[in-house]
Amino acid sequence: MLNNSLLTKPNLTYPAYTQNANLAQAYPSSVNGIGQLVSQYIRFPHTPKWTFVDLTNGEPAFNATANDYQDFELPNDDEVNLINKILQYAGMSIREIAAVKFAGAQEAAEQTSEK
DSSP states (O other): OOOGGGGOOOSSOOOEEETTTTTTEESTTTTSTTTTTOOOOOOOOOOOOOEEEEEETSSSEETTTTTBBBBOOOGGGGGGHHHHHHHHHHHHTTOOOHHHHHHHHHEEEHHHOHH
């Protein structure tokens, strides 16, 4: 359908592709060499599945060796924010004001550097 319109027809600046099973077809047809087309694969994170085994007394035990185990995934950009939030919550739970203030300062510095 993209090829039928003059406005959306793929070109070397804005290529397109179709995919059937494991075969991808690039458009325009002049894209036929290695290195002519650069792509980026973006996917949604997998849904986490934390597996547990019931012990004899009814307490669950984490089982990381299960076949269907899937840990949660985060983008690398969120790592600093996650660490700062964990530090803030840990500082509040042990009532350590210095840790909370330090984490808040780190978060503010991170936000300032992003601007």
